[in-house]
Amino acid sequence: MDTQIKRGILDVCVLAAIKNEDSYGYKIIKDLKPYIELSESTLYTILKRLENADMLTVRTAEHNGRLRKYYRITENGAKRLEAFKSEWKEVMLIYEFVCKEEKNGD
Amino acid sequence: MTKYEFIEALRQGLSGLPKRDIEEQISFYGEMIDDRIEEGACEEEAVEQLGNVNDLVLKILKEIPLSRLVKEKVNNGRRLNALEIILLILGSPIWFSLLVAAFAVLFSLYVSLWAVLVSLWAVAFSFIASAFGGIFAAVVFLFGGNTLPAVATIGASVCLAGISVLLFIACKFFSKGVLLLTKKAVLKLKAALIKKEKSNE
Numbered sequence: 001m002d003t004q005i006k007r008g009i010l011d012v013c014v015l016a017a018i019k020n021e022d023s024y025g026y027k028i029i030k031d032l033k034p035y036i037e038l039s040e041s042t043l044y045t046i047l048k049r050l051e052n053a054d055m056l057t058v059r060t061a062e063h064n065g066r067l068r069k070y071y072r073i074t075e076n077g078a079k080r081l082e083a084f085k086s087e088w089k090e091v092m093l094i095y096e097f098v099c100k101e102e103k104n105g106d
Numbered sequence: 107m108t109k110y111e112f113i114e115a116l117r118q119g120l121s122g123l124p125k126r127d128i129e130e131q132i133s134f135y136g137e138m139i140d141d142r143i144e145e146g147a148c149e150e151e152a153v154e155q156l157g158n159v160n161d162l163v164l165k166i167l168k169e170i171p172l173s174r175l176v177k178e179k180v181n182n183g184r185r186l187n188a189l190e191i192i193l194l195i196l197g198s199p200i201w202f203s204l205l206v207a208a209f210a211v212l213f214s215l216y217v218s219l220w221a222v223l224v225s226l227w228a229v230a231f232s233f234i235a236s237a238f239g240g241i242f243a244a245v246v247f248l249f250g251g252n253t254l255p256a257v258a259t260i261g262a263s264v265c266l267a268g269i270s271v272l273l274f275i276a277c278k279f280f281s282k283g284v285l286l287l288t289k290k291a292v293l294k295l296k297a298a299l300i301k302k303e304k305s306n307e
Contacts, residue, residue, distance in 0.1 A: 025134060026141035040138055040156055041165040044131070064144065068137055 010036070012084045014046050015055060015077045022059075022070040047071060055080055109139045112153045119163035122300030123170070124178050131166060167296045175299045219284055226277045233270035237263045 017028045029038050050056045055077035060067050120128045142152035240263030247256035
């Protein structure tokens with residue numbers, strides 16, 4: 001897949017994983033596993049990128065006597081998700097068009 | 107490998123990075139291990155699931171811009187004493203010019219690599235252009251009633267077009283190779299920056 005597209009999709013996947021409730025690194029990887037295989041180093045880069053883009057915030061909280069980082073989606077992040085949905089409606093239309101063309105070509 | 111060993115190996119591997127980055131990476135991977143253990147994995151398994159430490163270090167390096175590594179290196183340099191500063195200034199006509207020369211040589215080698223590529227592309231394009239030119243000339247010849255020269259120029263045009271297609275393939279191949287080489291060189295440079303830091307400690 002084109003790297004730019006893949007990067008955008010990965011960002012959206014991580015945002016979607018934290019959209020309903022705050023989540024932490026390992027849980028994000030587990031939640032996304034059925035859809036997309038994410039390595040720890042990739043997740044780290046995405047989280048950093050999203051944090052720098054002000055799409056999520058990080059807080060550290062105690063859990064079972066140790067510290068754990070929780071990620072929360074920001075308004076910007078939620079907007080990005082909404083934008084993704086409408087962008088992909090267009091992409092799906094193009095997809096249908098491409099498939100139809102193939103059929104006609106047969 | 108235990109969690110402690112993994113974290114220490116990671117710290118060693120990343121030792122040229124800014125302190126804050128190292129701590130952040132370590133707490134991130136430490137948390138990943140702890141969460142796996144909490145879920146029922148034993149320590150050994152949890153560490154294993156993160157993969158090889160050296161591969162991880164390389165992946166992390168790839169994500170960090172070279173400029174940041176160089177900046178960190180410059181900022182982290184230890185303070186020089188008076189004698190060293192005087193020697194550095196006195197020796198500057200020699201070491202500075204040598205340094206500049208070394209950079210110039212490396213840079214010119216790299217530029218000449220691209221220059222070769224650009225000229226190859228230029229040849230490929232000029233062949234295509236002359237192929238079209240040849241066809242045009244052949245048409246002119248035909249209308250002038252010179253059949254033989256027309257056939258000859260068409261033949262030459264087809265040959266040129268064929269050669270240019272081969273050249274295009276070769277150019278694309280070499281361009282990709284040089285790009286790959288650039289990426290590898292940058293990674294090597296990053297690794298070298300970090301390694302030097304290690305030997306300083």
